[in-house]
Amino acid sequence: MTKKFLTLSLLLSTLLLLGCPAPAERQTITIKGSDTLLQVGGRWAELYMNAHPDVTIQVTGGGSGTGIVALIDGTTDICQSSRPIKQEEKDKLKANKNADVSEIPVALDALAVYVHKDNPVAALTLEQVGKIFMGEITDWKDVGGMPGHIVLYGRENSSGTYVYFKEHVLQNKDFPPAYQALPGTGGVVDAVAKDKNGIGYGGIGYAKDIKTVPIKKDAASAPVEPSMANVLNNSYPISRQLFWYTAGAPQGAVKDLVDWVLGPDGQKVVSEKGFYPLKGE
Amino acid sequence: MRSSQAVSQVLRPSDVTDRHLKRRRMLDRLAEALILGFASVAIAIILLIFIYVGREALPLLWDNAEGATIASTFAPPVQWQPVSINPRYNVIPLLLGTLKVTLIAMLIATPFALAAALFTSEFAPVRLREIIKPAIELLAGIPSVVMGFFALIVLASWLQSQFGLAFRLNALNAGIALALAIIPIIYTVSEDALTSVPQHYREASLALGASKIQTAVRVVFPAAMPGIGAAMILGFGRAIGETMIVLMASGGAAIVSLSPFVSTRTLSATIAAELGEVVSGGGHYRILFFLDILLFVVTSILNWAGDYYNRRMRVRLFGAE
Numbered sequence: 001m002t003k004k005f006l007t008l009s010l011l012l013s014t015l016l017l018l019g020c021p022a023p024a025e026r027q028t029i030t031i032k033g034s035d036t037l038l039q040v041g042g043r044w045a046e047l048y049m050n051a052h053p054d055v056t057i058q059v060t061g062g063g064s065g066t067g068i069v070a071l072i073d074g075t076t077d078i079c080q081s082s083r084p085i086k087q088e089e090k091d092k093l094k095a096n097k098n099a100d101v102s103e104i105p106v107a108l109d110a111l112a113v114y115v116h117k118d119n120p121v122a123a124l125t126l127e128q129v130g131k132i133f134m135g136e137i138t139d140w141k142d143v144g145g146m147p148g149h150i151v152l153y154g155r156e157n158s159s160g161t162y163v164y165f166k167e168h169v170l171q172n173k174d175f176p177p178a179y180q181a182l183p184g185t186g187g188v189v190d191a192v193a194k195d196k197n198g199i200g201y202g203g204i205g206y207a208k209d210i211k212t213v214p215i216k217k218d219a220a221s222a223p224v225e226p227s228m229a230n231v232l233n234n235s236y237p238i239s240r241q242l243f244w245y246t247a248g249a250p251q252g253a254v255k256d257l258v259d260w261v262l263g264p265d266g267q268k269v270v271s272e273k274g275f276y277p278l279k280g281e
Numbered sequence: 282m283r284s285s286q287a288v289s290q291v292l293r294p295s296d297v298t299d300r301h302l303k304r305r306r307m308l309d310r311l312a313e314a315l316i317l318g319f320a321s322v323a324i325a326i327i328l329l330i331f332i333y334v335g336r337e338a339l340p341l342l343w344d345n346a347e348g349a350t351i352a353s354t355f356a357p358p359v360q361w362q363p364v365s366i367n368p369r370y371n372v373i374p375l376l377l378g379t380l381k382v383t384l385i386a387m388l389i390a391t392p393f394a395l396a397a398a399l400f401t402s403e404f405a406p407v408r409l410r411e412i413i414k415p416a417i418e419l420l421a422g423i424p425s426v427v428m429g430f431f432a433l434i435v436l437a438s439w440l441q442s443q444f445g446l447a448f449r450l451n452a453l454n455a456g457i458a459l460a461l462a463i464i465p466i467i468y469t470v471s472e473d474a475l476t477s478v479p480q481h482y483r484e485a486s487l488a489l490g491a492s493k494i495q496t497a498v499r500v501v502f503p504a505a506m507p508g509i510g511a512a513m514i515l516g517f518g519r520a521i522g523e524t525m526i527v528l529m530a531s532g533g534a535a536i537v538s539l540s541p542f543v544s545t546r547t548l549s550a551t552i553a554a555e556l557g558e559v560v561s562g563g564g565h566y567r568i569l570f571f572l573d574i575l576l577f578v579v580t581s582i583l584n585w586a587g588d589y590y591n592r593r594m595r596v597r598l599f600g601a602e
Contacts, residue, residue, distance in 0.1 A: 149447055156533070156554040157364035166364075174365050177374065180450060180544045181533040183554055187433075194438055195449050 027253045028056045033067020033080035036164065037242050040107065040273045041080055044261055047269065055253055071245055072096050077254050079245040082109070099248035106261055108276035110239030111165055112204040112212040112226040114189060116196040121145040123223035125216040126237050130169045132199060135176030140197065152179045153191045153200035161185065161274075165201050168238060185274075203274050204228075231276060242275065334577065338570035349564025354571060361535040361546065363555065363565045370568045372575075374535040378452070378545040382527055383520045385456025385541055386463060390520075391513060393460075394467035398512075402475035403497040414472065421465035429529030432458035437530065444542070450532030452545040458526045467516040470587075474508020474594060475501060507594035511587040518583035522576055524549040548572050 031041050038061040045057035067079035072093050090101050113129055115121060121144055124132075131137040132150055141147040154175065155162040162181075166172060182188050185202035192198040193209040204212065204226050214223035217237045230236040250258045260266050267277035341351045354372045362369040397417060401410045432454050440457075441449045478501050486496040502509070532544030533554065556569050 151448065158555050163364070172366055174362050174367075177360060177536045178534050178544065180448075181546070181554065183528060183533075187529075190433075191449065197447070198449075 026054055026056050028058065029078065029254055029257060030076045031057060031059045031078045031080060032062060032070045032076040034064045034082040034242065035061040036082040036109065037080040037107070040269060040275065043269045043273060044257075044266060047265065048257060048260055052256075055257070057257070068245065071101075071247055074247070077246065078250075078257075080106075081243045081245060082240065084241075084243065085245055093247055097247045102246045102249050104244040104246070104250075104258060104262070105241040105278060106244050106266075107242045107270040108231055108239060108278060109164070109242055110204060110226060110231045110236060110276060111161065111169075111201050112207055113215060113238075114192045114198075114200040114202065114207060114210045115213055116192060116198055117209060117211045118196055119145060119211060121213060123214045123216055125219055126169065127218070129213075129215065130171065130173075133165070133175060133179070133201075134170055134173050135178065148197040151195055151198045152176070153182060153188045153195075153198055154179060155185065155188065155202065156181045156183055161202060165238075168240075169201075204231075204276075228276065232279075331577070334570055334573050338567055338574050341567050341571055349568050351571070354568060359537055361551070363568065368565065370564070372548075372568075372572065374537050375546055375548045375551055375572070377537060377539075378531070378535065379521060379547040379549070381452050381539070381541065382455050382459060382531060382545055382547055383517060385452060386459035386520045387513070387517055389457060389460035390464045390467055390516060394464045394512070394516070395471055395509065397464075398468050398472040398475055399497055399502065402472055403501060404493070417468050418465055420461065421469075423462075425462055425523060425525040426529070428458045428462055429526040432526065432530035446542050448532055448534075448542060448544045450530060450544055451542050452531060453541040455527045455531035455545065455547075456541065458530050459520050459523055462523060462526060463516040463520050466519055467512045470512035470515055470591075471505070471509045474505040474512065474591075477508070477594075478504045478598060504598065505594065507590040507597060511590035511594070514583050514587040514590065518580045518587065521583070522549055522580050524553050528553055548576055552576075 031045065038059065041059040045059050049055060049057055064079075064081040064083050067076065067081055068085060068089050070076040071079040072089065074097060085101055085103065093099060093101050113124065119140070121140065124143060128137060128143050132143070133152060133154070135152075137143060138150055139147060140150055152175070154165065157163075166175070180191070182191060185206045188200040188202050189206050189208060189210055192200040212226050214225045215237050216223050224230050224236050226236050226238075231239045234241075244258065244261070246254060246258075249255075262278070267279070270277045341349065344350075348368065349370055353370045356369075356371060358369060359371050359373045360369045361371060361374045397413070401413050405413060433450070436457060437449050437451075437454045440446060440451075440454055482500055482504055483496055486500040487493075491500070527545075527547045528550040531547060531550065533546050533550060534544035535546040535551075536543050552569050552572055555565070
């Protein structure tokens with residue numbers, strides 16, 4: 001009995017091994033960096049590898065800083081970053097690899113602030129939004145609305161949106177205990193749509209049956225609508241570009257990949273994952 | 282040896298039946314082995330889950346994963362703020378939220394379920410009972426995500442407009458939806474307990490001149506008490522571990538408050554919402570697995586207690602198990 005099993009399994013595994021095609025000449029591209037872009041990068045790699053079986057792409061996260069260090073050390077071909085590269089990092093790359101960094105914006109990331117559609121608040125400064133979400137401003141009348149206790153909605157702490165909002169609007173301070181974490185931006189929009197004292201945040205693509213508040217960079221500046229145009233011309237304050245960096249201009253297989261990512265197929269993945277394509281939709 | 286040989290020599294046609302018998306025995310043994318195999322796989326899986334969860338959480342006891350230890354789950358301040366420059370893993374807000382939602386669900390579900398069980402077992406005509414029982418049990422088959430969705434969209438708005446609540450999604454909202462989910466459990470188990478009370482209890486009571494209601498409430502109900510206790514414990518166990526309903530309907534804010542009208546975060550919803558993106562092996566990850574163990578132990582104890590009371594009830598009514 002046991003012997004039979006052994007023979008059978010041996011036979012099967014040999015067959016399986018023989019069935020595999022001999023490995024062709026493969027090209028490996030490594031991508032490393034931003035966790036924000038990790039999912040998009042993974043999806044890009046998956047689709048690109050399906051269409052180009054001769055290319056292997058490895059995507060890892062670790063954060064933008066880690067990716068830039070890896071680029072300087074020459075351990076990655078492409079670095080994904082959710083922040084612009086610093087001058088000293090550029091200098092290091094120049095010294096180490098004798099190459100100028102090549103900056104390729106691959107996607108846009110922006111967040112809208114949602115309120116109930118009957119909320120009379122005309123605009124909020126970035127600071128006011130931060131104070132509201134830190135629990136320091138608790139009544140709508142303090143920011144030009146009708147009196148009423150502000151109810152906070154947002155994403156769960158597992159969300160990249162949560163982290164981005166916390167970093168850029170709350171300056172890394174904490175949300176108060178009364179902050180209601182909902183699974184999914186759709187849930188946030190739905191909750192705000194049903195709550196006249198509610199406020200929430202999330203991608204502009206989800207905004208439906210609610211009002212998106214124009215944001216002022218500071219008290220003196222003009223309010224800016226979170227429209228695609230304002231995101232594209234970089235005037236909307238809670239938006240940023242997401243980058244790919246390479247040492248020197250991309251060449252060969254890397255260049256093909258970059259071109260594909262910037263093309264319609266690659267940009268479709270960007271909107272699929274909740275970011276904005278570079279040229280709008 | 283000798284005699285069996287002799288018999289088979291005498292009864293020639295039995296060669297055939299003998300072979301049949303052998304094959305049947307073989308089949309029996311095969312089936313037995315299969316059943317044993319499947320049963321041990323099931324038990325092994327449960328054990329492996331427990332070992333896995335334990336292995337991920339236990340390093341908290343001796344290791345200091347990014348400032349997270351077993352002590353930090355009860356260290357002040359009483360806040361659940363795991364993603365922060367200064368993470369706080371105090372589980373009291375989550376424990377309080379879990380107990381609050383579960384108690385609300387129990388308070389709502391128990392009277393309905395017990396009244397329905399008493400009605401179908403003692404008063405309803407047989408034909409009506411044949412309709413009501415499966416109908417309530419059908420409730421148990423509704424996926425909890427449907428209950429959660431109902432609470433999120435319909436119930437929450439209705440409650441807010443009725444009571445003028447500041448928090449649209451709150452403990453009461455989740456508790457009501459949870460009650461709908463546990464009514465079938467409490468109902469089924471307690472109905473079984475009530476109907477298993479021997480008929481002569483009722484006959485004796487009625488013969489002594491008690492009315493039907495007096496018999497039901499003062500004779501049958503007390504006799505079935507351990508079974509009803511088991512029903513409530515099992516309902517409690519289901520409610521404490523239920524995830525989807527509370528995730529959708531409770532609002533998910535870890536507020537420390539006894540009020541049923543504020544938004545609430547439970548243990549199960551926290552694990553479900555946060556485990557997806559935590560860094561494997563980090564402090565937050567280990568703490569979430571510790572919460573898992575907490576839930577696992579509590580529900581196991583409750584299930585065991587339910588089983589114990591059910592058995593005690595059999596002993597009480599029939600003298601033996």
